[in-house]
Amino acid sequence: MVFECDPEKEVVNLAKHGVDFSTVPEAFNDPKRILRASRGRSSTEPRFQCVGFDGDKILTFTFTLRAGAVRVINAGYWRKGKTLYENQKD
Numbered sequence: 001m002v003f004e005c006d007p008e009k010e011v012v013n014l015a016k017h018g019v020d021f022s023t024v025p026e027a028f029n030d031p032k033r034i035l036r037a038s039r040g041r042s043s044t045e046p047r048f049q050c051v052g053f054d055g056d057k058i059l060t061f062t063f064t065l066r067a068g069a070v071r072v073i074n075a076g077y078w079r080k081g082k083t084l085y086e087n088q089k090d
């Protein structure tokens with residue numbers, strides 16, 4: 001799977017949430033990850049959320065699929081995602 005992002009959005013995300021996008025592939029490849037539709041603000045393309053373990057913490061990120069790639073929109077270590085992940089049934 002190919003992962004891509006807008007480098008400017010990654011800089012903004014790092015400043016706003018303290019998270020860059022470097023660990024997104026690990027969270028996406030987590031066998032216990034949670035994928036769900038996002039209530040994102042795009043009217044032109046569907047958006048999704050992934051909640052998964054990135055090797056350090058439980059990461060939540062929003063993405064869309066573009067030309068066969070996972071296009072990362074934002075990411076963060078948010079309590080709601082962590083709680084959802086920890087409470088899922090195996």
